[in-house]
Amino acid sequence: MNATQAIAKFRTCKTTGLRVFRNAEFFTKVNAVLAVVFLLVGAIAAIGLALTRWTAVHLLGSVYYYRMLTLHGVNMLVFWIIFMEMGILYFACTTLLNSRLFSKMLGWISLALMGIGALMTNYIILAGQADVLLTSYVPLKAHPMFYLGIILFAVGALIVCFNFFATLYIAKRDETYEGSMPLVTFGAMAAAIIAVLALAHGAAALIPTFMWSMGWIGPVDPGLYRLLWWGLGHMSQQINVCAMVSVWYFMGTMTTGAKPLNETVCRGAFLLYILFINLASAHHLLVDPGVGPGWKIWNTSYAMYLAVLASMIHGYTVPASLEVAQRRKGFTKGIFGWFSKLPWKDPGFSAVMLSIIIFGFMGGITGVTLGTEQINIIAHNTLRIPGHFHATVVGGTSLAFMGLAYYLVPLIFQKEFYLKGLARIQPYVFGGGIVVMSLGMSFAGSYGVPRRHWDVDFSGSILSAGFDPIAHVMLGLVGIGGIIAFLGLLLFIGLTVATVFFGRSNEGRPMESWQDEHSTRMKDELIEKGYEEEGKDYEHIKTPGTLTVVIIFLLTFAVYYFANWKALADLWFVR
Amino acid sequence: MSIFSPVGNWFKAPTGTERLWVGLALTWCLIMSVTMPYWHFKGKQNSTGESYKVEASAFLDRANQFIESNKVGEEKGVPIVEPSPGGDAYLVGEMWRWYPILKLKKGQTYRLHISSPDLQHGFSLLPMNMNFHILPGYDHVLTITPTSTGDFEIICNEFCGIGHHMMTGKIIVE
Numbered sequence: 001m002n003a004t005q006a007i008a009k010f011r012t013c014k015t016t017g018l019r020v021f022r023n024a025e026f027f028t029k030v031n032a033v034l035a036v037v038f039l040l041v042g043a044i045a046a047i048g049l050a051l052t053r054w055t056a057v058h059l060l061g062s063v064y065y066y067r068m069l070t071l072h073g074v075n076m077l078v079f080w081i082i083f084m085e086m087g088i089l090y091f092a093c094t095t096l097l098n099s100r101l102f103s104k105m106l107g108w109i110s111l112a113l114m115g116i117g118a119l120m121t122n123y124i125i126l127a128g129q130a131d132v133l134l135t136s137y138v139p140l141k142a143h144p145m146f147y148l149g150i151i152l153f154a155v156g157a158l159i160v161c162f163n164f165f166a167t168l169y170i171a172k173r174d175e176t177y178e179g180s181m182p183l184v185t186f187g188a189m190a191a192a193i194i195a196v197l198a199l200a201h202g203a204a205a206l207i208p209t210f211m212w213s214m215g216w217i218g219p220v221d222p223g224l225y226r227l228l229w230w231g232l233g234h235m236s237q238q239i240n241v242c243a244m245v246s247v248w249y250f251m252g253t254m255t256t257g258a259k260p261l262n263e264t265v266c267r268g269a270f271l272l273y274i275l276f277i278n279l280a281s282a283h284h285l286l287v288d289p290g291v292g293p294g295w296k297i298w299n300t301s302y303a304m305y306l307a308v309l310a311s312m313i314h315g316y317t318v319p320a321s322l323e324v325a326q327r328r329k330g331f332t333k334g335i336f337g338w339f340s341k342l343p344w345k346d347p348g349f350s351a352v353m354l355s356i357i358i359f360g361f362m363g364g365i366t367g368v369t370l371g372t373e374q375i376n377i378i379a380h381n382t383l384r385i386p387g388h389f390h391a392t393v394v395g396g397t398s399l400a401f402m403g404l405a406y407y408l409v410p411l412i413f414q415k416e417f418y419l420k421g422l423a424r425i426q427p428y429v430f431g432g433g434i435v436v437m438s439l440g441m442s443f444a445g446s447y448g449v450p451r452r453h454w455d456v457d458f459s460g461s462i463l464s465a466g467f468d469p470i471a472h473v474m475l476g477l478v479g480i481g482g483i484i485a486f487l488g489l490l491l492f493i494g495l496t497v498a499t500v501f502f503g504r505s506n507e508g509r510p511m512e513s514w515q516d517e518h519s520t521r522m523k524d525e526l527i528e529k530g531y532e533e534e535g536k537d538y539e540h541i542k543t544p545g546t547l548t549v550v551i552i553f554l555l556t557f558a559v560y561y562f563a564n565w566k567a568l569a570d571l572w573f574v575r
Numbered sequence: 576m577s578i579f580s581p582v583g584n585w586f587k588a589p590t591g592t593e594r595l596w597v598g599l600a601l602t603w604c605l606i607m608s609v610t611m612p613y614w615h616f617k618g619k620q621n622s623t624g625e626s627y628k629v630e631a632s633a634f635l636d637r638a639n640q641f642i643e644s645n646k647v648g649e650e651k652g653v654p655i656v657e658p659s660p661g662g663d664a665y666l667v668g669e670m671w672r673w674y675p676i677l678k679l680k681k682g683q684t685y686r687l688h689i690s691s692p693d694l695q696h697g698f699s700l701l702p703m704n705m706n707f708h709i710l711p712g713y714d715h716v717l718t719i720t721p722t723s724t725g726d727f728e729i730i731c732n733e734f735c736g737i738g739h740h741m742m743t744g745k746i747i748v749e
């Protein structure tokens with residue numbers, strides 16, 4: 001124990017008392033910074049897209065629209081999200097387990113691969129040689145460097161996962177912690193396991209495609225490509241969900257002193273993600289040729305609904321743990337007294353709370369409904385799909401990561417934010433914009449407005465086509481929501497970059513709390529009590545507020561779900 | 576605390592409200608799970624994914640033959656073709672048009688074969704909003720029965736290159 005400590009230099013965090021290991025801390029920082037850099041690239045593309053889909057503005061030309069769409073998809077869904085997740089993995093396996101990082105060397109190698117891969121892909125997209133969109137569906141062909149860049153990036157990410165597992169191993173071996181690992185680390189482990197599976201599918205889809213683009217082998221079957229690519233694409237979303245839920249738990253503790261009600265339930269739900277997500281790539285192929293109804297129904301319901309169950313469980317346990325924490329602080333008035341007393345001005349908290357609400361009420365409900373075999377007929381490739389995933393991966397995951405950043409920067413970079421007033425409103429601006437945009441997309445999509453489409457007036461086509469004026473109003477909402485979200489995003493990037501590079505140092509001191517003295521003291525007391533109270537546990541504490549909310553959620557879900565069946569029933573008959 | 580190791584034996588079943596919610600959520604998931612097979616047997620709208628491997632040239636030959644023998648007119652240079660009720664109909668999606676224009680009868684059932692000789696396309700029928708994915712090399716067969724009359728637009732909703740947004744077609748139902 002002492003020997004390891006001597007080699008592995010660490011500092012003790014003045015806020016949490018946890019040990020921060022210097023070598024892992026470095027990689028957390030670099031990955032987080034790179035994540036924000038690529039977020040900026042994606043954001044610049046995003047505003048172009050939103051203003052192009054707003055038909056009254058129609059900003060970009062067709063070539064640039066498709067190029068920016070490719071740039072946006074790749075930088076946001078791959079580089080921003082995954083760099084951030086790598087930062088989280090480094091943190092979760094070291095500081096939370098009180099262990100050093102397994103290998104600094106591997107850290108460097110993976111960083112180099114991921115950095116080079118991301119630069120290559122961005123370069124070739126901007127050079128105009130890879131206008132194939134994120135999914136690069138064969139036989140659409142990009143320059144080989146496009147596929148190679150993504151493959152290198154993926155190999156780098158795989159190495160980070162390996163480093164993570166090796167660190168879990170040495171931590172266990174050296175007994176740096178007692179008993180089971182903390183829940184947040186467990187969630188991160190679930191993410192890392194799914195990442196390995198996802199990347200294996202990605203390799204199976206992209207390596208042959210790369211070889212085909214080099215002219216080394218014949219064409220790749222487009223149906224098989226879709227199956228494999230979505231093995232990567234869908235599982236990646238499950239990585240995002242695991243990472244996001246881990247952040248929910250982490251921030252729940254950090255901002256309110258909440259403690260999971262029942263570790264078995266929380267961990268069991270993570271386990272469900274690992275076990276039942278593998279075939280959910282099926283829900284991207286629901287109206288494809290080549291796969292039969294039995295396969296589609298089995299893989300959506302059997303595999304997916306148990307993963308859905310997991311999300312519904314977390315969607316209860318996280319707010320319930322907040323409710324219990326609040327009630328223990330004495331906020332017991334009525335059903336929702338605790339709710340109004342939550343630290344809404346703490347951007348770490350508000351971002352996470354908005355993330356829970358947007359992910360659950362918008363992302364979750366639409367996702368399960370659109371992923372229903374038959375209902376997909378009225379949703380496939382319409383704007384309903386981006387409407388759905390901007391509520392999951394943007395309003396959910398990205399917003400949660402932003403909340404995390406409001407604690408990561410003071411704790412890991414040891415810098416204090418300037419302009420805290422702006423930081424406090426940022427989650428509301430970004431979340432609000434995303435909600436408006438996502439609603440606009442979903443409603444436009446229900447008129448059949450396609451995604452990935454430059455001109456819904458179809459000017460220049462031989463046979464005319466077009467949409468109801470209301471659909472154009474909805475596209476206006478996409479533009480307006482997009483502008484608001486863009487401003488929220490710029491605010492986030494500006495604040496974090498300024499703080500990381502020019503913020504006031506808080507080395508040797510605890511971080512300045514985002515909350516007032518009183519609520520800071522109350523949450524710190526709860527955190528200090530920690531697990532000592534185990535046993536006289538929460539069994540007797542009720543969560544009427546959360547129960548009310550989740551029942552409302554279930555009713556909303558059912559109404560939306562059956563309304564979609566109703567809409568489907570009005571269509572022509574098709575088998 | 577989610578950031579500390581749990582102390583003691585944490586393995587225990589959920590209780591109280593939590594248990595209630597897990598039960599409700601599971602029930603809902605089961606309801607959704609049985610709805611899909613139920614609709615498969617009782618519902619009128621299903622995506623069976625019926626399809627056959629096909630060479631691009633063979634598919635184009637069949638489609639052209641279908642057009643030649645069933646052509647009833649032309650609009651803007653695009654042939655209008657009326658398949659016999661209950662019979663086969665062909666639709667080609669290529670960069671960047673859907674052809675021919677199909678003339679169908681309300682209440683009649685057709686076996687509509689759709690494929691592409693080049694890239695992936697998205698068959699999207701408006702204002703109905705019915706969508707199916709089209710892959711090159713696959714003859715995607717939709718057994719379709721129009722239940723309303725009028726002119727219907729077909730657009731493409733999968734990116735297929737720089738003219739993607741100009742790709743349109745038409746179905747007329749009488």
Ligand code: HEM
Pocket residue numbers: 043046047049050051053069070072073076077080081133134135386390393394398437450451452453481482483485486487489
């Ligand atoms: C300011 C914030 C954002 C705005 C305004 C925005 C807006 C848009 C718009 C307008 C589209 C195009 C939809 C279409 O025409 O088909 C789009 C696509 C997309 N966005 Fe965003 N977005 C934002 C943030 C994000 C983030 C943070 C992520 C991921 C973490 C993301 C992931 C995607 C993906 C994957 C696509 C689909 C690309 C494709 O079809 O290939 N977006 N976004």
Ligand SMILES: [Cu+2]
Pocket residue numbers: 233234237280281283284
């Ligand atoms: Cu998916």
Ligand SMILES: [Cu+2]
Pocket residue numbers: 695696697731732733734735736739740742
């Ligand atoms: Cu197209």
